[in-house]
Amino acid sequence: MVDTVGFVLAVLVTPASIQDRVAARALLLRLRATVGDRIRLVWADGGYTGTLLDWARTTLGMVVEIVKRPDLPHFTVLPRRWVVERSLAWIVGHRRCVRGYERLPYHHEALVRRAMIRVTSHLLIQTLQIGKGH
Numbered sequence: 001m002v003d004t005v006g007f008v009l010a011v012l013v014t015p016a017s018i019q020d021r022v023a024a025r026a027l028l029l030r031l032r033a034t035v036g037d038r039i040r041l042v043w044a045d046g047g048y049t050g051t052l053l054d055w056a057r058t059t060l061g062m063v064v065e066i067v068k069r070p071d072l073p074h075f076t077v078l079p080r081r082w083v084v085e086r087s088l089a090w091i092v093g094h095r096r097c098v099r100g101y102e103r104l105p106y107h108h109e110a111l112v113r114r115a116m117i118r119v120t121s122h123l124l125i126q127t128l129q130i131g132k133g134h
Contacts, residue, residue: 001027001028001030001031001042002083002084002087004080004083005083006083006084006086006087006090007087007116007120008087008091008112008113008116009031009034009035009039010027010030010031010034010035011030011109011112011113012026012027012030012109013105013106013108013109013112014026014105015105020047020048021047021048021049021050021052024044024048024052025052025055025056028042028056028060028062028064029060032060037060037061039062040061040062040063041062041063041065042056042062042063042064042065043064043065043066043067043080044064044065044066044067045066045067045078045081046066046067046068046069048064048066049066052064053066067080067081087116090115090116090119091112091115091116091119093115093119094111094114094115094118096111096115097111097112097115
């Protein structure tokens, strides 16, 4: 789960046998535990339809809005979807996050957090250097 800039808010690693819409409940609960009730709107792709939308609204007070694909015959950048894709690219830019090398899910979650700490630190340093005129 990333914010509108692309920084990770919550991480949940699951086996491939778990469907996204099933794991989304645990991820939303983890998000709530991490940031509290400050987040009221979550954008998601079409894989998260179904009972998740009502569950999030009634249980957590969050609105999960599905970003629908336009019915166009060619590639179209979906609103907000590119932010998630860029975040995933940042994460897999770190060697240990490219494949599922870890035996335990929380080990991989820790590596994802570590990768985002490095990305965020790098972006902060770049921003500070630009501000100084370097």
